[in-house]
Structure formats: structure tokens, C-alpha cells
Amino acid sequence: MDERALRYTLGEELGSGAVATVVRVHDRETGMVYAGKILHTRLARDGDAAERFAREAELVRHLKHVNIVEIHDHREIAGRGVLLMELVEGPTLAELIAREAPIPEPRLLSLARGIADGLAAAHEMGIIHRDLKPANILVSRSETPKIADFGMARATSFAGVDRGAMAVAGTPDYMAPETLDPLAVDPRTDLYALGCILHEMATGAPPFTGATPLGLLEQHRAAPIPSLPEGAPYSPRLRQLITSLLAKQPGDRPQAARAVVEQLVALRGPDGGAALAIPLRRDGDDARRACVRCEAPLVSELAVCLKCGFPQVHIKPGNMALYVTGPGEIADKFDSVRRERLLQWIRRNPGLGLDAAPLASSIPRLPFQIASGISQASAVTLAQSLAQLDIECESARGGRLGLAGVRTKALAIAGRRTAVVSGVVMAPAMFGLWFIAIPMVMAVAPVVFTLAFVASTRPFISARASDQRSLTPAMSSRVRKLDAVVPKIEADRHRESLRAVVSRVFALFEGSPPDARAELDAELARALDVGMLAATRLDALDRALASHDTMDPSAEVRAMLHERDMWSARLLELTATLDAF
Structure with missing residues (x-):
């Protein structure tokens, strides 16, 4: 002893x-x-x-x-x-919440600032808590919150990993969506837990509930972020901060605990945080555009989705037309479920340049034209997107009649309608009035046939060029490079990290005054270069590490983990810098 x-x-x-x-x-x-x-x-x-x-x-x-x-x-x-x-005389935050929630905003902000300050100190020392929750926060008699129980903590560096550091850790009520992948855990994981704690202080309960731990984790991953109750006495800025902390993707949260401290200080100021710096967002069409495959937000300048790498639609002029051909046979009515799916997709993506007003008012028969006068590339990406909605398409040169199936359908429909009308017009013949019926049929039938033929070939969706923002040569070259790089990145987490950089860069570019863009252009182009380099290198390192035992690493593996630490830190620092720009 x-x-x-x-x-x-x-x-x-x-x-x-x-x-x-x-x-x-x-x-x-x-x-x-x-x-x-x-x-x-x-x-x-x-x-x-x-x-x-x-x-x-x-x-x-x-x-x-x-x-x-x-x-x-x-x-x-x-x-x-x-x-x-250290002996802390006082309750845990969990006990305080159980007795006193909802906690008034001034007191909530004071407690939150202390917790965020403690997190910032830990993160700056290279430590991630990984199990932040009210039960692990003590509140002293002077109302000073103190973070305790670092038993699940690990260093931000993977170069010195042990088995515990590479295991899934945390309490399901407060676990960020990325925690099931230990390599994806970083300081922003603690910030998600902080968001859960702030929500619990304001409502008395964590943001999500589930019958089982796995069900609860699925809620964190996929359920909409809950808002504080309407009428609850909390400012819009505090609500906005909590929502940003609870973002599903780490790149959409504040990027550093120190930034959260600054935001909480601003909220306690006389203007209530009027200039609160929430992670950059884009207004307008980009805020509503979503990938048809994964439903992630899209950056309109790019030709691919940054989350899943799927090609996104840009309507550009050309000599091609695209037709919906199925599922179904020629002259069948378009399936109502798929029609509604298509309408919803077009409405959610107003910047595509597609107008579906005719489709909303009637159900077309197959095949029908969805766009004409578009480029070959536009036809291909539009067909790929519609395939994700289980809608079959074909492209052809020309206008309404460019596809043989359209002509076949038009002839069939026009023939049927002409036959019906002719039958009605021939009614006088039943009474021996052939001299009236035959001239009437000869006069009416061609008109009916022509009108029916034209109506059955009309387009149900019109296309115009997609909205495209004007870019500088430097930014345009980075966009082309991004379009080539993104599909080669295999891991979702690294595409997501790159998306966090790209969305911030374009938000800054778009929000800057035109006369300042020349100066800003070079800095933002460099930020995109660093983001692409970091994401591609991290992806390559993770592919290499997948074939090694990271639980018992060799010198070679430790070297790769050390390099991974460097690139991860650089990428996180980059997004934090862009938020503070």
C-alpha cells in the first residue's frame, strides 16, 4: 500500500x-x-x-x-x-432539472455557458467527453456547473488509441447520430449532447424518446429536430441555437465549443444576441433543394450531391426531349402514386427550372413529354433522378413527336375518340338520314382526330434553364474539380465534411458585396482546395486502415492515425474559421 x-x-x-x-x-x-x-x-x-x-x-x-x-x-x-x-456540494443537473424544469432563460443561459466553457477547455486540451449528460454535471451552491465523469472520454487524437477509445460510448438519450462510428466522433459530438441538455433544461425531457436504445438512436439519426413548445418563454435566438446544436450532421452544428460560449454570451447581452453567429446557411432555392436519392441539401452550383455523390439535375438548352414511358403500357394512365411523387419532388426543388402545373391538373397517358429543348447531359441526369422515384424515362431528339411511343399513343387515342364521336354523329343514319350523317362524319372526324392527336402529345411539364449563379473563374474551376472529386470519396462522413466546407464557402461568396468578391475569391478558392484535399486524404487513409487492426496498431497504423488526426483537425479548424469569417 x-x-x-x-x-x-x-x-x-x-x-x-x-x-x-x-x-x-x-x-x-x-x-x-x-x-x-x-x-x-x-x-x-x-x-x-x-x-x-x-x-x-x-x-x-x-x-x-x-x-x-x-x-x-x-x-x-x-x-x-x-x-x-474536487468535492462539489450541490445537486447534479439531472436532479435540478427534475425539480425545477422548465428553467427560466437567464438561468439556463448561465448554466449553459458554464458547461460550454468547460467543454471548450477540454476540447482545447484534446479531450472529448463522449458521455455528456445532466447526471454527469454537478451544480455547486454558487450555481457553477462542473462537468464530471470523464470515464468514457478519449483524446481527440487517434494516434494513441486504445480499445476503449475505439468503442461506441455514451448514453442513448444524448448520443449524436455519428456516435455509432467511432472514427466519426469529434468535439462536435459533445456539442450535440449539449444541445440535448439545453432542450431538457427548457422542457424537462430530452429531445427524443424510444422504447429501446436502438430505437432511440434511430430517432437521433432520422427524426425531425423537435422545437421548444410554442408559448414557452424562450427567445427565438435561443431556440435557433438549440436547433443548430441538434443538427443531424456535424458540419451543420457550431464547429467549436468556444463559438457556442460566444453565442451564449451574446444571448445574455442587451440585444439578446441580435448578431448571433449560427453556422452559415443559404437562403432561397438552395434552402429547399434536396437530393432525390438521399434528400440531403444540395449546393446548386455542383453537378453532384455532396452527401451521396448522386448526379443532380441542371437543365441546360439543347436539342433533346425527355419522355416518361412507364411503368405501364402505351396509352395507360400514369400511375397516381408516382405522379404525386413527381409533383412533390418538383415543388421541393423550385430552382430546377421545371413547371408541373399541367401535370397537377390532369393525369396524362403514357408516354408523355416531361422536357424538351434540353441538352443530352440534362436528359441523362433528369432520367437518373426520376429513376429514383421509380419512374421510367427515355430521351430522343425532337419535340413532341420525337419518341415513336408518343406517336403510337396519339394515333390510338385520336382513333378511339374519333370513333366515339363518329358513332354519335352517325345517329341520324338510324332513321335513314344517310345524306345528313355521312357529310357530318366527314366534316367532324378530321377535326376530332386532329384535336385529340394534338392534345395527347402535349407536354405535361415545361422546362427552362436551371437557375445558375454567376461565378468567378477561380470558383468555376473549383466547381469542376469538386464535380470530379466527390464521386470518388467513398465514406459518407468525408463527403459530409466536404459539404460543410463547400456550403459555407458558397454562402460567404453569395453574401459578400460584389466589390469585395475579388479579394474574397482567392481565400474561398483556397478553402475549397484544402477541403477537397483533406476529405480525399481522410477517405484514402480510412480505406487503408480498414485492412488493419486499429485496436492493436503497429507503427505503420499509428503513423496513418497520426496523419488522420492532422487532416481531421485541419478540416474542423477550416469550418470553424469559415463560420467566424
């Missing part, structure tokens, strides 16, 4: 959780009183649990901040391993 440990006495129990018990510890020599964290006996014999316990002491020992429970030492006392920590 460590002789120095004889100076410590274990006192009464202060609390107990699933992993450890916390007791009061008296230091006979100095008179100090600490909180002592002791692993449960059954876990003390578990190598992984003991390893996490030791890692908490090692990671946080040098982390000194008013909003983090300080760890003083790791000692053996009375034959038990004890983590000596």
Missing part, C-alpha cells in the same frame, strides 16, 4: 451509479475533504473497466478549469483504488 494513502480516511457515501460509488474522503494531513470515486467491486476485477478508470485519471489530471471537476490524484486507500476529486 502507498504509505501516503494512510493519511486518507474514507467517509460516508455521497452517491452511487452503475460503475462506481462516490464517498467523502478526509485528508488528515491538510484537513481537505475530497470526493473519492471507487469502482464497484464486481467491476474492479474487470480489465476494461479498470482501464477506463485509470484513463479518466490520466486524461483529466492536468485539466484545470472552474467548470470541470478537478481530479487531484489516483490512490489506493484501504485496499481500494480511489480517484480523488
